[in-house]
Structures are given as structure tokens and as C-alpha cells.
Amino acid sequence: MPLATQAVRHQLLPRTRAHFSLRCGGLKLASAFLVAGTALLSGCGAGPVTASSSANAAFSISPGTALIDTNCNGCNSLNDHASPVHQFSATLNSGGSAPVTWSVSGGDPASGAGRISANGQYTPPNYLSADRAQIMITAALKSDPSIRATSLLTLTPGFLQPLTPENAAVGAGGAVTVTGFLAEAGGAGEIHFALSNSPSGDSGGEGTLSATSCQRTRHSFTTCSVTYTAPATVSTGVTYVVATLPGSSAKIETAVLLNTVGVSSNPATHQGSLSAPMLLGSSGGNNNDFDEKGNTILDCCSGTLGALVQDSSGRQYLLSNNHVLARSDHAAVGDTVVQPGLIDNNCTPNGDGAGTVPVAALTAWLPLHSPQTNVDAAIAGVASHTVDTTGSILELGVRQTDGSLGAAPPGISSTEGKGESATLQLRVAKSGRTTGLTCGRVTAFDLDVSVDYYRDCAETKPYLTKLFTNQISVSGDHFSDAGDSGALIVDSANAEPVGLFFAGGIDAAGVSHGIANPAPDVLNALSTQLPGDSSFSFVGTTDHEVSCLNYGDSTISSAQARALSNSEFARQQAALAAGRALVNPSTGILGVAAGKSSDEPGSAALIVYVDENLTPSVPSAIENVRTIVIPATAHSVSLGSAPTTATVAGLRPLAASALTPALQAKRLLARKLMQQNSAFFAVGIGQSLDNPREAALVIYVDRERIPAQLPSLLNGVRTRYVFMDRLHVTRSYAAAFPAPRHCIPHTIVGPTFDDLFAPRPLDLP
Structure with missing residues (x-):
């Protein structure tokens, strides 16, 4: 899914990573003005908030004192499901809720005071141009507006986005530079970095960190960097570089996978501009994938150029998602596809400035608004000499002498380029724009899942909610993140295509869940989009093994820690x-x-x-x-030495006879569950973690609306629950960019974005 730079939300229990929502894997960049004539990438919210309250004879408002950060773990007040809250309330002195009108004043001279909703939920401005800003929250009694109560807030900058990179792999003695961005222009803010054995800790870990180096100017965000160096002798495992802000409980981290085979991998290689012929698994997207106001680009979106396919005549096409290449049905045939995506070029389209290269022209897509469509896919005809004709994908090859992983095409010899079907617990790999090469396991199949789509990068204009059936779920720590949408998922044993990643998120355990269209289904669906008898196949080579980078899976350990x-x-x-x-x-x-x-978890x-x-x-x-x-x-x-948790390690795959009852129950109950209670937004078939010899119905539950009762059995089949946000095409994650740069004004020619994509009647599924 396309990438984004709005409030970077982070999960709370027990890890400090990106918000545990299921989302399409794109990112969005936003731009804002710090001073007249100077555009700047906008951050997420400002940081910690302290409040002092004044009351009156009629009512008071709270919190009177608070410490809040808009985008980091541990900085916010929390609701029952560990969601960050910036909530004010007004209470009559006699008891009960006071009917009031909320307002804000003061604030940063450049970014303003932020906003507060009718029910008292406060959102800070996108960034600060100084170390702190004073905000006055005012509540006026509706029956007599002259009766007021106030809270004075002090805002300080918070983290702009996840650390860059979010994950990396190094061998003995290897090094990687980690960079953090503050939602602050100028000022004196600084990030503190520490090594840890856990993503939320501040001690332990293997290796050393250099001194921190920060860059501060009035016209760009503050950046602080540190270099991590692995010890001379390592054992395979994950060490965390944890970033904190002085005076705040904010924490975000980079996971560094230490490995004894000496593999070095940094997702930054997937995000920059590549020389021709371009390799797949890299940043890219539609050249028009941005939001604008007047003649200024407000934000932009991008994803991953996932694979190369060809039709029966040998014509080659880039393959990615509809929402990456075709802007969720809102593109036009012939639109330019660029590399890298706009998110990695400071929202500067090709033609408005340098930095991107046209590599393909949008050819066809599976319309999301059609009830008959069951994949999120699009293709773009490649331009001559722009894309590697072998279909090579970044890091899908063998280890090089310098420790890096070479590029290689996917395997096609076993299936003649048609892709293979996923099986439960199959180990798979993907090469994507944001997290690079990562591996996980298929943990659910035959998945029915509901997905929300939007017309714009900022997700202010809902488009439709679509139900996909027979999808695949892959899970594992750091398997995927926003911006990986469009990446090809392959069998790690032979590199055969298994699925096309189009959505994902982080659950309450801090585990990534990637949702993919089955690869054979994608090819079959594409064959209906071009005139004539066109059949598609993946461009690739002889089957080969993939050097898996697996950061582990903390699902069970997190559940047991609760x-x-x-x-x-x-x-x-x-x-x-x-x-x-x-x-x-x-x-x-x-x-x-x-x-x-x-x-x-929790039961x-x-x-x-x-x-x-x-x-x-x-x-x-x-x-x-x-x-x-x-x-x-x-x-x-x-x-008393027997284990206390079950494990799938060493077990044979579940036999068809063990899966059949679960399949029957799922096909009977899934649609009813999702229709009767919208808290259930996906249902599939997986393996019980409490008894791995049994299949289970894997049910994804909206963490904001967890039902009071969750049955342990449905139709005699065990249930497994995954708590996370609803699946939607979210672009609310900040991109990793090499340095804060200025978005240039974009002159509108012809109809505006709103004119072209005004709401119109749709055939909703």
C-alpha cells in the first residue's frame, strides 16, 4: 500500500513498533509549510503534553495533568485496549458529564494549535518549529458560554516516523547506521539511542553504538543518527537499537538480526533510485499518486514494484497492486509508473523535478468496485531497457562475497510460471520496499477478509469496503510493513511465487500479519483484463532456495507474558x-x-x-x-520440568482429514460471523497454538471492539483470535527518507483531483 507521513501510531503491548492495524502496505508522505515559500514534509503529531487545569463553580475539565505523545509507544494515555488517547472530558461539580463546546488557541507560530473534536479528543499540530509550544484547551458551557474551564498544554516534539531502517541484518563485525526523525524544525531536541535485548528495553543487546550525531536547521526536521556495529563473534538472534526522547516515555526501535552466516541486508537498498535495467522488489508507484490543495502537493503514496509477468505473446509487464499502480481504481490507462515511488522522492512527480524514472505505463487492473474481482492487482507495460527482463528481484539470490544478497528472478520451473498454492506453515519470503527481504510462515489460508479503501492518500475520502475470499495470511516478526504492498511472496525453498502481498499490520503481540492474493488467482484474474485470449505467467528462472531472513515470531511468548x-x-x-x-x-x-x-491471549x-x-x-x-x-x-x-507451551516445531503438517472439519465450519460460519458482528473482520483456517495437532478457525478481531465473550469452540472446532485494527488501505505510516527535503509546488493542469474523482455510484460488494 502506499506510504504515508501522518501520525505514526505505535502499538503498546508489549512491543514498541508500528500501530497494530491490518493495512495495505503503502506509505504516505505529507508536506507542510514552516515558513512562507518553504514547503516541508509534515510530521506526525507533536510530542509529550503536560496540562494544568482551571475549574469553575459549575464544572471542571480533565486531565488536569497529562503526559501525552501522539505517535509513540508509552507516551499516551490508554483505553482498555491499549489505544493511544488524547481525550479531555468535562464533569459537572454535581456529578455527570458537562455539555460543553471545546476550542483550542495558541500553539506553534508555523503549525498552529492543533484541533479538538466535539467530544474533547485533542490532536496536536503536525510538527513544531521550536522546542515547545503552549496550547490552551478551553471548554465553554453550552447553556452559558461565559462559564469556562481551561487546561494549558505544553507540547514538545515527538518522533516523526519509525527509525530508518526499521529492520536490518548484519553478520559478525557488520555495521548499520540508524536514523531517527523528530517532528521539530530547529530547536535543540536530540534522540537517545541504546542497545537492548527487547524492543521496549534500554539495556542488554550485543554490539556497540557510536556517538549520536544530530542535524538541526530551521527549514528541515531534526535528524539524529547512530552507527550500530556487531561484535566480532555473534550467535543468530535479534538485538534492538532503541530510541527514546529525554523527558518522554516515547520508544521506537530498529531490529538488527545478527547471523552467523554473515548476511548483510538493509531495506534502504529497496528505497532509492536504481540504475537501468531496474530490479524488482523496489520502491515505485503511479506518478499521479498524491493529494494536492491549490498548486501544492500535500502528500503522496507509493508501494512496491513486485514482479515481472508476461502474456502469451511474450509482452512483459510490471505487477503490483491496484492501489499501488492504479490508485484504487482512480487512475487512467497510460498513467506513468515511476521508480522510486514519490514517497522516496519528496513527493516530487516526474516532470516536476528530478529523482524518478518512468519505467512503465499503466495497462490494466482488476476493478475493486466489481463484486466479481477477488484480487488487488494491476499491471503496467514496461518501457524498453528500463526493467530487468529476467524478472530479477532484489535480495532473492545468494550471498555475495561482501555479505550482501544478490538479486535473482523467482523460480518458475516447477509450475511453468503459474505459481504454487500455499500450505499451512509453509515458509515463505518476500522482498519489499520498506522491510526488504524477510521471511515468515503461512498461518492461515482460505481467508475471508474485509478491506476498507480510500480515494486519497490521507484517507479522508472513503471509497469502498471490499470482501476478499480465499486469501493467504503470513505472519512473523518484522515480516512486512507499510510500503511493502505489491511485493511478491515466494516459497523460500524454491522461490516459486505463492502470493501478492496487498495488506498487513501488527497485532497486539507485535507480530506482523501479511495478507496476500494467491499467485495463481492473480494470473487467472489478469487474463480477463486484456482483449483476446491472453494468459499470464511469471517471468523467472529455475527453482532455487532463498536466503531467509527470519526475525522470529513472538506470538506465543507475548501471550504467555500477559x-x-x-x-x-x-x-x-x-x-x-x-x-x-x-x-x-x-x-x-x-x-x-x-x-x-x-x-x-489474556485467557x-x-x-x-x-x-x-x-x-x-x-x-x-x-x-x-x-x-x-x-x-x-x-x-x-x-x-515439573515439562514445557508449559505447545509448539509446531517438529510436527508434520496437518493432514487433510484434520483440516476438513475446520474448512466446513469456516465456510458455514465465516460470513455469518462477519455480518452479525463487524468486530470480526477476517476468518480463515489455521493451526491451534494450544494444540497444534488440531486445526483452528483463525478469527481477526477489531481490538477496539472485542466482544465480551469469545467462544473457544465453533461447530466443534477450536478458535484462535488475532487482536488488531480493522484491515484498511492505510497510508498513515511515515516513509524512510534519506534527508528532509522540500516538496515543490505542483501546478494543476486541467481538472483537479476532486473533479476527476468525485463520488459516483458504485456496485459495492
């Missing part, structure tokens, strides 16, 4: 007696203990230890408390 509520603990203890009554070594049940569910469970040489029948729940089934020996159970 403390149980008092009510969950009480449920667990009440069920223990019934569980222990099942213990009978002669039938294969060796013991029962208290545990925590990984299928439903109590009972661990049932079973003889590893037998397959006893274990209920999915005991007195409505989930069970965790773990093979063990009688000796380990008696010593």
Missing part, C-alpha cells in the same frame, strides 16, 4: 479440580496444570500433559476453560 485478570485466574482455579479428575496415566493423560492460552487455560507415545482424547475446554495439550514423559511431569 498477566491474567482476577476473573480469568478465578475461572482457571475453579476448573482445575475438574481437569485433575481426568488424569489417568493408563489412558495417556499424565497431569494437569494451570496455564495461559496462546489461541486467545486462562489448563495444561493437559499427554503421553508422547499415545494420542488420548482431550476436550478443547474444561468447564469453559481452554486446554493446552502438550506431549511429555511421566518423568518430566513428575519433576
Whole structure:
């Protein structure tokens, strides 16, 4: 999905990464003016907020004192589901809510005071041009506006976007430079960097950091950089470079994957301008993918130029998403596709300035508004000598002598270029604009998923909500992020195409979930878009292995780290007696203990230890408390040394007979679940984490609207819940750019953006 520079929201529990929403993998850049005649990329919100409140005889407003940051983990007040809140409330002195009108005044001389909604939710300005700004929040009683209460806020700058790069890989002695951006022009702000074993910590980790270097000018955002160097001897694992702001609890991090094979990988190689012939897996998009006001470009979007396909006549095309190349149905045939995307060229279109190269012309796309369309894909005919004709993708090849990964085409020899079908737990890789080469596993298939689309980069103009069926979900730490939309997902064992990444996000465990259209479905759907009998195939080479960069998967460890509520603990203890009554070594049940569910994080469970040489029948729940089934020996159970979590490691893939009941239940229940409760926005087939020998219905739940009751079984099939924001085509993530530069004015010729794309009747799915 296209990239963005609005408020960079970060998840709260337990990691400090980007907001855990499912989103299309694009990014957006925004521009704003600091001084007259000087355009600047706009940041996310300003940073920490302190408030002092004045009351009156009728009512008071709160918070009276607050510490808030608009875009970083740990800086915000939180609601019940760990969402950042900048909420003010007015309370009558006699009790109850006071009916008031909210207003703001004061603020930064360049960016203003921000805004406050009718219900008291305050949003700071996009950036500050000084170290701090004073904001007055005022509430006036509706029945008598002369009766007022105020809070004085002090704003200081916050992080503009995630660190650059968000992830990287190095071998022994390897180095990578990490850069952070502050939503501040001039001033004296500085980022503090530290090494850590965890993304939210400030100590531990392997390697060393150089001294911090910051650049500050009145006409660009403050940037601070540090160089990380790995030790001379490493073991494979992740070390974190954690950035904090003095006086704030804000934390963001870069994950550095240390590896003993000496692989060096930095996603920055995917974001810059590439020499001809261009390699795939790189930044790119439609040259018109920007929002504008008057003659000024406000923001822009880009994604990933994912792969090369060819029709039956041998004509070659770039393949990416509709929302990357065709602007979610709002482009025109013949539109120029550029590399890098506008997000990596300071929102400067080709023709308005240097920095991008036209590489293709938009040819066709699968219309999102059509109920018959089930993929988010578009193709663009490549210009002569602009794109590598072998279809080579960045970092999909073997390790080079300098530690970097060479480019290579995808494998096509097993399927004759038609792509292979995904299977559960298949290890896959993708090469994308934002996170580069990363690997994960297929954790759900036959996924029904609802996606929100918008007409503009800023997501202020809703377009449609579309239901996709039979999709693939891939998960893993740092597998994908905004801007990776359009990347080709391949089988890591043979590089055969598996899917086209079009949406993703970070769940409450800090784990990335990438949603992909199955590769064979993409090719079949494209064949309907050109006149004549056109069939498409991937351009590639003989099957080959991909050097996987896998940052791990913290799904289970995060679930086990969560403390149980008092009510969950009480449920667990009440069920223990019934569980222990099942213990009978002669039938294969060796013991029962208290545990925590990984299928439903935060839920109590009972661990049932079973003889590893037998397959006893274990209920999915005991007195409505989930069970965790773990093979063990009688000796380990008696010593208390048996594991406390189940694992899929070493298990054979689930047989068709084990999947069939789940498939039947999903096809019967998925649509009903999503229609009856919009909190459920995706349902597919996966593997239970509490009992990996069983399939599960994988249900994605809106973390803002978690139902009070979540069944552990549906139609006799275990359920696994993933808590995150609804899936939508979000561009609210900042891009990684090499330096703050100025967006130039763009002269409008002919109809405006609004004229061309005004709302019109649509056939909604």
C-alpha cells in the first residue's frame, strides 16, 4: 500500500513498533509549510503534553495533568485496549458529564494549535518549529458560554516516523547506521539511542553504538543518527537499537538480526533510485499518486514494484497492486509508473523535478468496485531497457562475497510460471520496499477478509469496503510493513511465487500479519483484463532456495507474558479440580496444570500433559476453560520440568482429514460471523497454538471492539483470535527518507483531483 507521513501510531503491548492495524502496505508522505515559500514534509503529531487545569463553580475539565505523545509507544494515555488517547472530558461539580463546546488557541507560530473534536479528543499540530509550544484547551458551557474551564498544554516534539531502517541484518563485525526523525524544525531536541535485548528495553543487546550525531536547521526536521556495529563473534538472534526522547516515555526501535552466516541486508537498498535495467522488489508507484490543495502537493503514496509477468505473446509487464499502480481504481490507462515511488522522492512527480524514472505505463487492473474481482492487482507495460527482463528481484539470490544478497528472478520451473498454492506453515519470503527481504510462515489460508479503501492518500475520502475470499495470511516478526504492498511472496525453498502481498499490520503481540492474493488467482484474474485470449505467467528462472531472513515470531511468548485478570485466574482455579479428575496415566493423560492460552491471549487455560507415545482424547475446554495439550514423559511431569507451551516445531503438517472439519465450519460460519458482528473482520483456517495437532478457525478481531465473550469452540472446532485494527488501505505510516527535503509546488493542469474523482455510484460488494 502506499506510504504515508501522518501520525505514526505505535502499538503498546508489549512491543514498541508500528500501530497494530491490518493495512495495505503503502506509505504516505505529507508536506507542510514552516515558513512562507518553504514547503516541508509534515510530521506526525507533536510530542509529550503536560496540562494544568482551571475549574469553575459549575464544572471542571480533565486531565488536569497529562503526559501525552501522539505517535509513540508509552507516551499516551490508554483505553482498555491499549489505544493511544488524547481525550479531555468535562464533569459537572454535581456529578455527570458537562455539555460543553471545546476550542483550542495558541500553539506553534508555523503549525498552529492543533484541533479538538466535539467530544474533547485533542490532536496536536503536525510538527513544531521550536522546542515547545503552549496550547490552551478551553471548554465553554453550552447553556452559558461565559462559564469556562481551561487546561494549558505544553507540547514538545515527538518522533516523526519509525527509525530508518526499521529492520536490518548484519553478520559478525557488520555495521548499520540508524536514523531517527523528530517532528521539530530547529530547536535543540536530540534522540537517545541504546542497545537492548527487547524492543521496549534500554539495556542488554550485543554490539556497540557510536556517538549520536544530530542535524538541526530551521527549514528541515531534526535528524539524529547512530552507527550500530556487531561484535566480532555473534550467535543468530535479534538485538534492538532503541530510541527514546529525554523527558518522554516515547520508544521506537530498529531490529538488527545478527547471523552467523554473515548476511548483510538493509531495506534502504529497496528505497532509492536504481540504475537501468531496474530490479524488482523496489520502491515505485503511479506518478499521479498524491493529494494536492491549490498548486501544492500535500502528500503522496507509493508501494512496491513486485514482479515481472508476461502474456502469451511474450509482452512483459510490471505487477503490483491496484492501489499501488492504479490508485484504487482512480487512475487512467497510460498513467506513468515511476521508480522510486514519490514517497522516496519528496513527493516530487516526474516532470516536476528530478529523482524518478518512468519505467512503465499503466495497462490494466482488476476493478475493486466489481463484486466479481477477488484480487488487488494491476499491471503496467514496461518501457524498453528500463526493467530487468529476467524478472530479477532484489535480495532473492545468494550471498555475495561482501555479505550482501544478490538479486535473482523467482523460480518458475516447477509450475511453468503459474505459481504454487500455499500450505499451512509453509515458509515463505518476500522482498519489499520498506522491510526488504524477510521471511515468515503461512498461518492461515482460505481467508475471508474485509478491506476498507480510500480515494486519497490521507484517507479522508472513503471509497469502498471490499470482501476478499480465499486469501493467504503470513505472519512473523518484522515480516512486512507499510510500503511493502505489491511485493511478491515466494516459497523460500524454491522461490516459486505463492502470493501478492496487498495488506498487513501488527497485532497486539507485535507480530506482523501479511495478507496476500494467491499467485495463481492473480494470473487467472489478469487474463480477463486484456482483449483476446491472453494468459499470464511469471517471468523467472529455475527453482532455487532463498536466503531467509527470519526475525522470529513472538506470538506465543507475548501471550504467555500477559498477566491474567482476577476473573480469568478465578475461572482457571475453579476448573482445575475438574481437569485433575481426568488424569489417568493408563489412558495417556499424565497431569494437569494451570496455564495461559496462546489461541486467545489474556485467557486462562489448563495444561493437559499427554503421553508422547499415545494420542488420548482431550476436550478443547474444561468447564469453559481452554486446554493446552502438550506431549511429555511421566518423568518430566513428575519433576515439573515439562514445557508449559505447545509448539509446531517438529510436527508434520496437518493432514487433510484434520483440516476438513475446520474448512466446513469456516465456510458455514465465516460470513455469518462477519455480518452479525463487524468486530470480526477476517476468518480463515489455521493451526491451534494450544494444540497444534488440531486445526483452528483463525478469527481477526477489531481490538477496539472485542466482544465480551469469545467462544473457544465453533461447530466443534477450536478458535484462535488475532487482536488488531480493522484491515484498511492505510497510508498513515511515515516513509524512510534519506534527508528532509522540500516538496515543490505542483501546478494543476486541467481538472483537479476532486473533479476527476468525485463520488459516483458504485456496485459495492
